[in-house]
Amino acid sequence: PPKAKEVRIKILATGICRTDDHVIKGTMVAKYPVIVGHEATGIVESIGEGVTTVKPGDKVIPLFLPQCRECNACRNPDGNLCIESDVTGRGVLAEGTTRFTCKGKPVYHFMGTSTFTEYTVVNEFALAKIDAAAPPEKVCLIGCGFSTGYGAAIKTGKVTPGSTCAVFGLGGVGLSVIMGCKSAGASRIIGIDLNKNKFEKAMAVGATECISPKDFTKPISEVLSEMTGDNVGYSFEVIGRLDTMVDALASCHLNYGTSVVVGAPPSANMLTYNPMLLFTGRTWKGCVFGGWKTRDDVPKLVTDFMA
Numbered sequence: 588p589p590k591a592k593e594v595r596i597k598i599l600a601t602g603i604c605r606t607d608d609h610v611i612k613g614t615m616v617a618k619y620p621v622i623v624g625h626e627a628t629g630i631v632e633s634i635g636e637g638v639t640t641v642k643p644g645d646k647v648i649p650l651f652l653p654q655c656r657e658c659n660a661c662r663n664p665d666g667n668l669c670i671e672s673d674v675t676g677r678g679v680l681a682e683g684t685t686r687f688t689c690k691g692k693p694v695y696h697f698m699g700t701s702t703f704t705e706y707t708v709v710n711e712f713a714l715a716k717i718d719a720a721a722p723p724e725k726v727c728l729i730g731c732g733f734s735t736g737y738g739a740a741i742k743t744g745k746v747t748p749g750s751t752c753a754v755f756g757l758g759g760v761g762l763s764v765i766m767g768c769k770s771a772g773a774s775r776i777i778g779i780d781l782n783k784n785k786f787e788k789a790m791a792v793g794a795t796e797c798i799s800p801k802d803f804t805k806p807i808s809e810v811l812s813e814m815t816g817d818n819v820g821y822s823f824e825v826i827g828r829l830d831t832m833v834d835a836l837a838s839c840h841l842n843y844g845t846s847v848v849v850g851a852p853p854s855a856n857m858l859t860y861n862p863m864l865l866f867t868g869r870t871w872k873g874c875v876f877g878g879w880k881t882r883d884d885v886p887k888l889v890t891d892f893m894a
């Protein structure tokens with residue numbers, strides 16, 4: 588059962604994100620045994636003492652990135668990486684313990700969510716109450732993949748109308764970057780993936796062309812430069828590999844280009860790159876959850892989707 592300031596949720600629908608797989612493979616730090624899953628819609632089943640913002644029966648999205656509204660990141664208008672988020676993989680709720688056990692032994696939480704379950708317990712500050720009419724199997728994606736990609740384009744990259752964008756990786760998150768670039772008014776959106784089966788979906792959500800690095804012998808940054816007359820304004824790494832992070836950086840314009848790291852970097856790995864890539868003026872940035880403030884923005888993204 589939920590303790591004080593905690594909420595127990597019945598899970599209605601959950602998506603699967605590559606980050607769950609990073610935990611299983613060990614490329615992301617976590618405590619084991621763990622219940623993964625962090626992209627879901629649920630219904631509040633019961634609440635702990637002192638919970639005031641949700642009640643049993645409310646439709647909610649659990650937030651792997653909480654919003655305590657008190658830390659520096661929450662108080663800064665441009666911040667969203669709340670100090671209460673479990674980025675170091677402690678695997679417990681704010682109170683310091685786990686709500687799951689198996690044969691008397693603790694089972695750990697993943698990023699305070701753990702949605703591959705019938706029921707989970709989350710901290711009150713890691714929950715967004717959403718429109719009761721929202722279809723659970725669709726809006727669960729707003730709990731991670733959609734919001735991450737869409738925000739990376741419109742909030743973090745700040746894609747401008749008429750610009751050219753290059754998106755590396757066409758999974759659920761990459762497709763959402765494409766939707767963000769399109770809604771920001773980009774006129775060319777180039778999708779890049781080794782798997783050509785991803786191209787049809789990418790074109791359907793707004794890519795104007797798609798390429799596979801396998802079809803070229805020269806570096807992909809040169810291919811993109813030739814295709815666009817050296818005018819990629821924004822590039823996005825949405826895979827989670829060190830080599831493609833540098834490829835994406837090199838692919839945006841050497842002076843006014845911006846490159847956004849969205850893919851989760853493999854833990855305990857260092858990256859080597861030529862600082863000349865930055866010296867000429869490029870901007871290199873990253874974001875978690877698309878830069879959105881979760882409790883404020885997730886309900887609004889659901890409302891936008893419903894409209």
Ligand code: NAD
Nearest residue numbers: 605606756757758759760780781782826827850851875876
């Ligand atoms: P996914 O596995 O569905 O998609 C990745 C795509 O990259 C696949 O289509 C694959 O074919 C392609 N790919 C793999 N290697 C490639 C290469 N060398 N060159 C070109 N394409 C290649 O993953 P996803 O669920 O869309 O997540 C993408 C990344 O974003 C993951 O690393 C995930 O951990 C990360 N992520 C980050 C955040 C965040 O808040 N920053 C949130 C969610 C996910």
Ligand code: ZN
Nearest residue numbers: 604606731732
């Ligand atoms: Zn995710």
